[in-house]
Amino acid sequence: xxxxxxxxxxxxxxxxxxxxxxxxxxxxxxxxxxxxxxxxxxxxxxxxxxxxxxxxxxxxxxxxxxxxxxxxxxxxxxxxxxxxxxxxxxxxxxxxxxxxxxxxxxxxxxxxxxxxxxxxxxxxxxxxxxxxxxxxxxxxxxxxxxxxxxxxxxxxxxxxxxxxxxxxxxxxxxxxxxxxxxxxxxxxxxxxxxxxxxxxxxxxxxxxxxxxxxxxxxxxxxxxxxxxxxxxxxxxxxxxxxxxxxxx
Amino acid sequence: xxxxxxxxxxxxxxxxxxxxxxxxxxxxxxxxxxxxxxxxxxxxxxxxxxxxxxxxxxxxxxxxxxxxxxxxxxxxxxxxxxxxxxxxxxxxxxxxxxxxxxxxxxxxxxxxxxxxxxxxxxxxxxxxxxxxxxxxxxxxxxxxxxxxxxxxxxxxxxxxxxxxxxxxxxxxxxxxxxxxxxxxxxxxxxxxxxxxxxxxxxxxxxxxxxxxxxxxxxxxxxxxxxxxxxxxxxxxxxxxxxxxx
Ligand SMILES: Nc1ncnc2c1ncn2[C@@H]1O[C@H](COP(=O)(O)OP(=O)(O)OP(=O)(O)O)[C@@H](O)[C@H]1O
Ligand SMILES: [Mg+2]
Numbered sequence: 001x002x003x004x005x006x007x008x009x010x011x012x013x014x015x016x017x018x019x020x021x022x023x024x025x026x027x028x029x030x031x032x033x034x035x036x037x038x039x040x041x042x043x044x045x046x047x048x049x050x051x052x053x054x055x056x057x058x059x060x061x062x063x064x065x066x067x068x069x070x071x072x073x074x075x076x077x078x079x080x081x082x083x084x085x086x087x088x089x090x091x092x093x094x095x096x097x098x099x100x101x102x103x104x105x106x107x108x109x110x111x112x113x114x115x116x117x118x119x120x121x122x123x124x125x126x127x128x129x130x131x132x133x134x135x136x137x138x139x140x141x142x143x144x145x146x147x148x149x150x151x152x153x154x155x156x157x158x159x160x161x162x163x164x165x166x167x168x169x170x171x172x173x174x175x176x177x178x179x180x181x182x183x184x185x186x187x188x189x190x191x192x193x194x195x196x197x198x199x200x201x202x203x204x205x206x207x208x209x210x211x212x213x214x215x216x217x218x219x220x221x222x223x224x225x226x227x228x229x230x231x232x233x234x235x236x237x238x239x240x241x242x243x244x245x246x247x248x
Numbered sequence: 249x250x251x252x253x254x255x256x257x258x259x260x261x262x263x264x265x266x267x268x269x270x271x272x273x274x275x276x277x278x279x280x281x282x283x284x285x286x287x288x289x290x291x292x293x294x295x296x297x298x299x300x301x302x303x304x305x306x307x308x309x310x311x312x313x314x315x316x317x318x319x320x321x322x323x324x325x326x327x328x329x330x331x332x333x334x335x336x337x338x339x340x341x342x343x344x345x346x347x348x349x350x351x352x353x354x355x356x357x358x359x360x361x362x363x364x365x366x367x368x369x370x371x372x373x374x375x376x377x378x379x380x381x382x383x384x385x386x387x388x389x390x391x392x393x394x395x396x397x398x399x400x401x402x403x404x405x406x407x408x409x410x411x412x413x414x415x416x417x418x419x420x421x422x423x424x425x426x427x428x429x430x431x432x433x434x435x436x437x438x439x440x441x442x443x444x445x446x447x448x449x450x451x452x453x454x455x456x457x458x459x460x461x462x463x464x465x466x467x468x469x470x471x472x473x474x475x476x477x478x479x480x481x482x483x484x485x486x487x488x489x490x491x492x493x
Contacts, residue, residue, distance in 0.1 A: 004350045011339065011347050018338045088333030094300055095328035096394070097320065098351040 004098050005106070012106040016114060022076045026114050030068040031121040034060065038130050045130060051191050058133075059189045061126040062213035065145070066184035066206050068118035072111045073152035074159060074173045074180065080107055081160035082169030090247045100247050108153060115149055133217075141216035144226070148209025151233040152180075155205060157241035183207035190214045202226065205233040251276045251311055251398060251429045252297060258305035259292050266292040268453035270306075274446075279420065279430045281444035283437075285487055289453040290433045291331055294400050297431075298328045311397060324353060327396035329387050331403045331433070337376035341367055341386055344375065345393055352394035361389045364419060366412075380407040388416065392423065399423060401432040405439060417443055437480040451487045 016022055037060055038044050044056045051059055081104065084090050090100040126132035135141035159176065163169035183201040185193055190211055193201065201207030208229040212222035252274035259267040267289040274280040282290045295301045297308055299315030299322055308315055313322055335344055345362060349355035362368050365385040370378065378386065384407055391399055404420075405413045413436075420443060424430055434440055440447050441461045449457045449464075457464060464482040469475065472491065481491045 007347050007350045011343055014343070015336055015338050084336065087335070088330060089336060091300070091330060092333040092335070092390070095298060095323065095326075095330065096348065096351045097323045097353075099323075 001098075005102055008098070008102055009106045009109055012103070012110045013113070016110050022072075022114070026068070026071045026076050026111075027118045027121070029071065030064045030118050031125040033067070034064050034122055034125050035129060054191075055130075056189070057126070057130045058217075059191060059214070061122065061132050062217055063185050063189055063210055064122050065119050065213055066148070066210035067181060067186060068122060069115055069145075069149050069152050069209060070177060070180050070184065070206055072115045072118070073149070073156040074176045075170075076114075077107065077111045077153065077156040078159040078163065078169040078173050079166060080111075081157070082163050083166040085160075085246070085248060086166045088248070094247055111153070112149065119145065135213070135217045136219035137216040137221055140221040141213060144209055144212035144216055144222045144230075147227065147230040147234065148205065148212065151205040151209065151230040151237070154234045154237035154241060157245070158237040161241040161243075161245040180204065180206040184210035203229055205230055205237075249276050250274065250309075251278075252280075252431065253309040254293070254297060254306070256306035257293065257296060257303055257308060259289075259296055259301065259303050265453055267296070267303075270448075270450060270453070270455050272448040272455055272458045274429060274431060276429055277424060277427060278445045279424050279432065279443050281440040281447035282431065282433045282450060283435075283440055283447055283483055284450035288450045288487075290450055291402055293450065294328075294402055294431065294433060295330075298326055298400055299323070300328075324394065325396055326398045326400060327391035327394050329391035329399075329401045329404060331406075333387065334383070335375040335386070337374065339375050340372055341375070341378070342371040344386065345389055348390050348393045354395055356393055356395040358389070358393050361392060364422075365389045366415060381409055381412045384408055385412070385416070388419070392428075396428060398429045398431065401430065403433055403435070405434065405436065413439070437478065437483060441479045449483060449486045456486045457482075 038057045047053050047055050084103065090103065093100040093103055123134070127134065155176065159172045160169055163172055183204040184206045185201070188194070188197065201211065202225055208226040212226040215222050250273040254273070255271040257267050257270040270289065270293050282293065284290050292301070296303045297310055297315060299319035302316050310322055311325055315322055342362065345358040349358045362371055365388060367382065367385055367389065370382055375383065384404070388401065388404060391401060405416050408416060417439065420430055420432070444461060446458065446460050447464070448455050461479050465477050465479055468482040468485050469477045472485070474481070484491050
């Protein structure tokens with residue numbers, strides 16, 4: 001059974017890598033966006049008083065990481081799973097000793113790894129191209145990254161669970177994707193986010209993840225509120241996904 | 249010795265009764281056909297005996313085991329080819345076979361299956377680029393890659409060209425000659441007549457006949473005073489149709 005699970009994971013990784021859209025949008029885009037922001041937008045590399053002496057590019061690194069999480073979790077993952085269900089891939093697996101649950105596990109692993117590579121690439125670009133410091137609160141950053149990713153993957157699983165068809169999963173994914181990015185601060189980065197919006201953002205999984213990573217970057221441990229929100233989404237969306245997921 | 253024993257099988261989906269009362273037994277080494285109109289409950293019956301769904305009533309024994317209870321054990325021993333089940337678009341033929349062979353404790357040689365099913369030339373092709381018949385052959389190969397004792401094949405030759413159908417028949421016979429018991433669902437009377445030792449005819453969720461193709465033909469000849477009936481005539485008579493002369 002271990003060889004079967006290993007092979008399944010290897011094959012799923014290959015399939016992910018053959019899917020140019022997932023690789024470009026999920027893995028490469030966050031780093032590319034950072035490069036575009038830093039080099040193409042005037043003033044992005046200059047410290048400003050609005051950001052307590054930081055440069056916009058410093059603030060955008062954790063936001064771009066949140067985007068990396070968002071793309072794999074609500075765009076790539078649910079589409080894959082719903083497609084597998086629609087095409088009967090899960091049903092075929094149900095006739096073998098391995099069963100469909102392990103394919104779900106392999107998908108989570110592959111998308112999780114893709115997210116981590118996207119994060120590493122973006123951090124490397126930030127450091128190498130723009131001299132952005134690494135997070136000052138490393139354990140806090142890692143906790144925020146992992147918990148935020150897990151919470152968003154649970155949301156992705158829930159989308160795959162409730163969507164009857166692959167197209168619906170993609171559609172719901174998009175409906176969730178842009179508001180999530182908005183709350184994560186892609187258009188109004190953390191420090192300049194209006195108060196009301198920030199309070200709403202605190203309560204979304206990606207907003208909480210983005211702010212928790214931002215805090216860890218500047219040296220503060222993530223707040224209890226953000227950790228609780230992420231854990232809450234992980235448990236609630238995870239439980240609902242398990243409750244509603246259908247293999248066919 | 250019966251390998252499959254089904255009696256008074258029942259299954260409903262909400263209001264729809266898919267299987268009302270199905271009974272038959274399949275002996276070791278037999279090629280057993282299931283015939284019946286669209287929506288008769290053939291797929292549901294094979295899904296129930298493969299342990300993919302839980303029955304509402306009746307008893308099912310496959311190799312002495314109950315699919316609802318001993319599903320995990322049976323999945324090692326029963327290879328299933330489902331109607332309308334695909335693979336990921338970008339997986340290669342050889343990748344899929346190698347992967348599925350790791351799922352079983354004692355798999356068959358997947359390279360040999362590739363040859364036998366005439367897929368060697370397409371081993372590096374992606375599933376998405378295969379023709380309908382090639383997909384079907386890969387699907388049969390996947391059902392056999394675990395070296396099963398029982399192979400359940402739902403509409404195995406639907407979508408195949410005439411030559412590929414003949415090849416598949418030869419394959420099924422060679423599989424049976426290795427001692428595998430085969431259950432196949434088909435809409436082709438020539439296929440049932442040529443391949444099957446016995447067939448069950450299912451209509452509206454009930455078995456209306458279980459016998460050898462020859463006996464079914466003999467019976468319809470006797471009942472309708474015909475001297476040259478075919479299995480198709482027998483089938484039509486059993487499923488409530490007038491048989492034209
Ligand atoms: N998953 C399902 N949910 C609800 N109803 C179903 C489901 N699967 C089958 N049915 C219904 O059960 C009945 C039997 O279906 P089944 O697929 O077993 O027929 P079949 O004999 O295999 O037909 P065909 O020759 O068209 O493949 C049909 O009325 C069908 O609409
Ligand atoms: Mg059917």
